[in-house]
Amino acid sequence: MSGGRWLGYAARRLAMAVPILLGVVLFTFVLMRLLPGDPAVFFASSPNPSQAELLALRAKLGLDRSLPEQLAIYVRDLARGELGQSLTTGQPVARDLLARLPASIELTVVAFLLAMAVALPLGVAAATRPNSWLDHLARVVITAGVSVPTFVTGIVLIYLFYYLLGWAPDPTGRIDVFIGQPPRVTGLLLIDSLLNRNPERFLAALKQLALPAATMALFAIAPIARMTRASMLGVLSSDFVRTARALGLPRRQVLLTYAFRNALIPVVTTLGMVLSYMLGANVLVEKVFAWPGIGSYALDAIVVSDYAPVQGFVLAVSALFVFLNLAVDLIYGLIDPRIGFER
Amino acid sequence: MSAAGPLLALSGLSLDFVTRGGRVRALDRVGFEIAQGEMLGVVGESGSGKSVTAYAVMDLLEPAARIGGGRLDFRGLDLLGADRARLAALRGQAISMIFQNPRAALNPIRPVGRQLVDVLRAHRPMNRAAAESEAERLLAMVRIPDPARRMMAYPFELSGGLCQRAMIALALACQPALLIADEPTTGLDVTTQAAIMDLLRDLARARGMATLFITHDLALAGDYCDRIAVMHAGQVVECAPTARLLAEPRHPYTRGLLAATPRSGSRIGEIAAVGGALPDLTREDLPPCRYAERCERRRPECDAAPPPLAERAPGHAVACWRAA
Numbered sequence: 001m002s003g004g005r006w007l008g009y010a011a012r013r014l015a016m017a018v019p020i021l022l023g024v025v026l027f028t029f030v031l032m033r034l035l036p037g038d039p040a041v042f043f044a045s046s047p048n049p050s051q052a053e054l055l056a057l058r059a060k061l062g063l064d065r066s067l068p069e070q071l072a073i074y075v076r077d078l079a080r081g082e083l084g085q086s087l088t089t090g091q092p093v094a095r096d097l098l099a100r101l102p103a104s105i106e107l108t109v110v111a112f113l114l115a116m117a118v119a120l121p122l123g124v125a126a127a128t129r130p131n132s133w134l135d136h137l138a139r140v141v142i143t144a145g146v147s148v149p150t151f152v153t154g155i156v157l158i159y160l161f162y163y164l165l166g167w168a169p170d171p172t173g174r175i176d177v178f179i180g181q182p183p184r185v186t187g188l189l190l191i192d193s194l195l196n197r198n199p200e201r202f203l204a205a206l207k208q209l210a211l212p213a214a215t216m217a218l219f220a221i222a223p224i225a226r227m228t229r230a231s232m233l234g235v236l237s238s239d240f241v242r243t244a245r246a247l248g249l250p251r252r253q254v255l256l257t258y259a260f261r262n263a264l265i266p267v268v269t270t271l272g273m274v275l276s277y278m279l280g281a282n283v284l285v286e287k288v289f290a291w292p293g294i295g296s297y298a299l300d301a302i303v304v305s306d307y308a309p310v311q312g313f314v315l316a317v318s319a320l321f322v323f324l325n326l327a328v329d330l331i332y333g334l335i336d337p338r339i340g341f342e343r
Numbered sequence: 344m345s346a347a348g349p350l351l352a353l354s355g356l357s358l359d360f361v362t363r364g365g366r367v368r369a370l371d372r373v374g375f376e377i378a379q380g381e382m383l384g385v386v387g388e389s390g391s392g393k394s395v396t397a398y399a400v401m402d403l404l405e406p407a408a409r410i411g412g413g414r415l416d417f418r419g420l421d422l423l424g425a426d427r428a429r430l431a432a433l434r435g436q437a438i439s440m441i442f443q444n445p446r447a448a449l450n451p452i453r454p455v456g457r458q459l460v461d462v463l464r465a466h467r468p469m470n471r472a473a474a475e476s477e478a479e480r481l482l483a484m485v486r487i488p489d490p491a492r493r494m495m496a497y498p499f500e501l502s503g504g505l506c507q508r509a510m511i512a513l514a515l516a517c518q519p520a521l522l523i524a525d526e527p528t529t530g531l532d533v534t535t536q537a538a539i540m541d542l543l544r545d546l547a548r549a550r551g552m553a554t555l556f557i558t559h560d561l562a563l564a565g566d567y568c569d570r571i572a573v574m575h576a577g578q579v580v581e582c583a584p585t586a587r588l589l590a591e592p593r594h595p596y597t598r599g600l601l602a603a604t605p606r607s608g609s610r611i612g613e614i615a616a617v618g619g620a621l622p623d624l625t626r627e628d629l630p631p632c633r634y635a636e637r638c639e640r641r642r643p644e645c646d647a648a649p650p651p652l653a654e655r656a657p658g659h660a661v662a663c664w665r666a667a
Contacts (some may be wrong), residue, residue, distance in 0.1 A: 239447040246401055246442075247462045247513055249434025257461070258450055336452055337497045 017322040024318040028311045029071055037305035044089050084308030093312035097294055102187025103174055104293030108278050111216030119221040123228025138225055145222025150281050153287040154215040168211050169216035172290040179204045213291040219281055220274045229272040231263040265336055276321050349376035350553050351521055356413035365625040369395050370577045382554040384564030387574035390621050393557045397523045401440055402430040436466045439514035442590045443526035445507035449498040455509045456494030466517045481512040499545045504535035540567050562604045565589050576621050576633035579652055583659040593661040596634050640665050
């Protein structure tokens with residue numbers, strides 16, 4: 001596989017993302033305006049604003065114009081790279097999102113790695129020993145993970161580890177306020193505290209991260225483990241694994257190099273989807289743990305009909321979706337030589 | 344090892360599959376022997392138990408299989424009693440196997456050269472460079488053109504015939520004494536089929552390697568094998584040197600198979616299918632001779648006791664009460 005073909009493929013895929021993102025913009029824009037709630041009422045200075053004040057506010061916010069006009073203005077601003085202004089924070093939405101994105105990324109990535117570290121071995125073990133206790137354990141974990149919503153898991157974990165056992169710190173924010181944040185380099189506290197050579201801060205951030213990350217991971221383990229198990233079972237009964245056994249390859253090599261690498265192909269699809277879902281699931285988990293990420297930011301904005309942050313959030317998550325899907329397709333090419341990137 | 348005894352001897356091998364649909368009595372007292380360097384054809388319809396017999400020798404049976412009795416001896420080693428590690432050490436080293444549908448039998452996402460290196464290094468203390476040059480030599484040995492370039496090829500980049508050649512290279516990498524070839528030419532076109540069979544025969548002769556050739560094609564077995572064992576519904580019904588079996592078949596099933604085999608010059612009207620179908624092997628009331636219900640010569644004694652595979656002439660064994 002030559003690098004040039006990869007780049008060409010990636011460029012074409014990114015170009016294809018433009019109409020998708022435009023569709024997302026249109027959809028969110030219309031949806032936000034269909035939802036009940038009037039921003040002017042929320043942001044009026046008094047609880048009982050006069051009609052004149054509301055009209056003035058609407059005019060100031062541009063809400064007195066027709067919907068197509070508002071949309072045209074919004075798209076024009078987007079083309080200039082402006083996501084609009086948040087009425088709640090008074091800041092440009094782009095700045096708010098950038099400031100909060102590292103918190104969400106740190107939470108999502110750590111939860112994702114945790115989920116993979118548990119789900120992949122669990123799926124493989126369940127597939128290699130069908131109907132063993134490990135297989136049954138996998139089934140229980142998968143069923144629980146599918147059926148329990150994240151905010152319930154989060155609250156149960158808080159109740160257990162914070163309230164009852166007292167092992168976890170207050171479930172509020174990313175780091176103990178008395179310890180304080182490390183100097184910002186990447187915005188990822190675990191990395192920044194290491195760059196700062198401050199193990200105390202690293203530990204504090206890790207402790208704070210443990211429960212929300214575990215909550216998200218529990219949600220992600222189910223689909224990954226289930227797909228790994230199913231895919232491994234399929235591959236283990238395939239002809240080439242039988243060949244590998246007939247040729248006397250060591251069991252470890254048969255399982256890992258021959259079976260698992262082949263089984264990974266559909267698992268990678270699932271990993272991409274799970275990571276995408278996690279970006280959405282963030283909204284509730286961040287709320288439960290008062291995590292200052294983009295999810296809780298969007299949720300707060302929805303409640304007060306603050307259009308620009310919600311639209312900005314959906315657009316940002318959609319863009320991440322597009323990138324993730326592209327990454328998944330490129331990873332396919334690495335794993336499976338049969339996949340080419342021809343025009 | 345002694346040249347006197349057979350390389351592989353099966354006797355009285357019975358095997359069931361325990362499934363939700365009931366017990367499938369897949370093998371019933373299967374027995375035959377292969378001498379060193381010999382090519383034995385095992386011929387029968389699909390479902391006659393040929394492949395299951397091979398998997399039993401390789402210890403590659405699925406978990407649902409239950410061995411009911413019998414012996415498997417390889418160079419005097421009792422394969423059914425040996426521990427799994429001992430058997431694993433034999434596989435790929437002393438006994439090896441090739442399969443039908445060679446493209447699916449190879450790892451689709453690993454270059455064939457790497458797969459060869461894997462096998463070589465699994466059985467021999469070799470560094471990577473030595474294994475690679477040996478792998479290239481093996482590809483040349485199975486007459487794959489341009490072996491150096493083909494080392495990097497993935498199975499999907501090779502034709503079916505080339506995949507089977509690569510598979511043969513894998514199986515022969517460690518110079519096994521016995522090769523089990525399970526329908527190795529099914530799915531290949533006729534010219535490729537002949538080329539693969541010629542290659543197998545030549546390599547076996549050059550190395551003194553015994554071959555257990557499993558096929559449903561009696562004519563093909565007739566062209567290449569020293570001896571042929573005919574299987575029907577999990578029973579060996581006849582076993583004889585090839586020329587003798589083709590000229591003087593004693594079992595009615597063998598006769599039926601021969602009548603169903605097209606020969607050069609035979610007209611379509613002369614080819615007759617074997618009547619009836621294999622009995623359902625989950626049945627409780629399987630007749631002792633499993634061919635009885637398809638047999639034109641069935642007599643009351645056929646339903647009394649299973650016919651033993653008895654030698655009726657030197658080297659010619661038949662399992663039929665009516666074969667004098």
